[in-house]
Amino acid sequence: MIYELSGDNIDLAKAEVLALNKAKKYKIYKNILICKGKCDYTRLAYTNLVLEEIFIDTKIPNINWDKYYKDNFCIRSNITAKEREIAPIIWNALKHPKVQLNHSSTELWFYFIDKDIICGKKVYQREEKFQKRRPDIRPGFFPISLKPKLARALVNLSGVNKGTIWDPFCGTGGILLEASLMGLKIIGTDIDPLMIRAAKQNFEHYKIKAKVYKADAREEIIKCKAIVTDPPYGRRASTNKVIIKKLYEEFLAHVYPFVDIVVLMSPNDLKIKTKYKLVHITDDFVHGSLTRRIYVLKKKENPMPNPQQELIQPRKHVNHNQC
Ligand SMILES: C[S@@+](CC[C@H](N)C(=O)[O-])C[C@H]1O[C@@H](n2cnc3c(N)ncnc32)[C@H](O)[C@@H]1O
Numbered sequence: 648m649i650y651e652l653s654g655d656n657i658d659l660a661k662a663e664v665l666a667l668n669k670a671k672k673y674k675i676y677k678n679i680l681i682c683k684g685k686c687d688y689t690r691l692a693y694t695n696l697v698l699e700e701i702f703i704d705t706k707i708p709n710i711n712w713d714k715y716y717k718d719n720f721c722i723r724s725n726i727t728a729k730e731r732e733i734a735p736i737i738w739n740a741l742k743h744p745k746v747q748l749n750h751s752s753t754e755l756w757f758y759f760i761d762k763d764i765i766c767g768k769k770v771y772q773r774e775e776k777f778q779k780r781r782p783d784i785r786p787g788f789f790p791i792s793l794k795p796k797l798a799r800a801l802v803n804l805s806g807v808n809k810g811t812i813w814d815p816f817c818g819t820g821g822i823l824l825e826a827s828l829m830g831l832k833i834i835g836t837d838i839d840p841l842m843i844r845a846a847k848q849n850f851e852h853y854k855i856k857a858k859v860y861k862a863d864a865r866e867e868i869i870k871c872k873a874i875v876t877d878p879p880y881g882r883r884a885s886t887n888k889v890i891i892k893k894l895y896e897e898f899l900a901h902v903y904p905f906v907d908i909v910v911l912m913s914p915n916d917l918k919i920k921t922k923y924k925l926v927h928i929t930d931d932f933v934h935g936s937l938t939r940r941i942y943v944l945k946k947k948e949n950p951m952p953n954p955q956q957e958l959i960q961p962r963k964h965v966n967h968n969q970c
Pocket residue numbers: 791792793815816817818819820821822836837838839842862863864865877878879880894
């Protein structure tokens with residue numbers, strides 16, 4: 648399959664696809680990811696388009712285009728000027744061609760990247776309107792709330808397709824809201840009763856079934872497929888750094904015996920020791936003084952393709968036991 652990744656964060660977009668479709672091998676051409684395996688495309692937050700691969704070559708090869716054609720067609724390209732060049736070639740190759748530019752049944756995409764042409768037939772286009780669930784329009788709002796697009800990607804990084812996601816620092820419930828909309832069971836806990844109230848208001852508003860209650864993340868024990876969470880960053884008082892580091896470390900040490908997968912965010916300058924194996928790391932730039940770091944931690948061997956070599960090496964200050 649061919650995945651056109653959103654340009655906002657290609658690392659994160661790629662990791663999201665690989666975590667969900669469990670592909671062992673992949674190739675990447677700028678923002679185009681090629682890999683085998685399928686997943687529920689509708690879950691993907693950072694993928695714009697999914698295409699069935701037709702060819703990857705330096706020129707357009709001889710192809711039985713009728714094999715891909717249904718009812719009508721249109722040509723799309725990352726270089727708009729190429730669309731007019733390619734359309735007559737496909738037209739001439741088809742037995743009964745009919746062009747339809749909008750809502751075409753056969754949308755053929757041609758990406759020109761360096762010397763390569765990557766061609767595929769569209770099977771899915773993301774139309775998820777994250778704006779409809781913007782934190783500031785939810786009834787339970789605090790400025791700490793995570794945006795739905797990122798929240799969704801974090802859940803996907805866990806690779807969990809079925810079962811329960813626990814967010815032990817759930818705040819207003821942004822991560823769990825997305826997890827629930829993707830058909831997963833959810834449990835949220837937070838030390839602050841105001842947050843629990845806000846999360847409950849949000850779940851009620853979106854008619855979502857959730858178990859939410861007050862608890863300290865360093866003490867609560869919940870059986871789940873994965874933890875996906877966004878603990879506090881300690882930004883409000885810079886001297887809090889030490890406390891924040893302790894909070895992360897105590898939390899991870901506490902959940903290690905009973906949780907296999909943890910996806911979490913922290914400020915990128917925070918180093919935390921953990922027994923978990925670091926299998927993926929991505930930075931998410933927020934503003935000049937805050938870049939969040941996203942970690943996927945696992946107890947067992949990671950199924951993603953060589954993530955440590957590929958993703959950790961460029962950031963030399965991070966090693967397997969520190970995140
Ligand atoms: C960054 S916010 C989470 C925001 C959340 N992702 C959202 O979309 O609203 C961090 C949360 O951690 C909670 N928290 C801090 N220390 C905690 C602890 N020891 N146990 C559980 N929750 C804690 C705070 O009350 C806060 O709601």
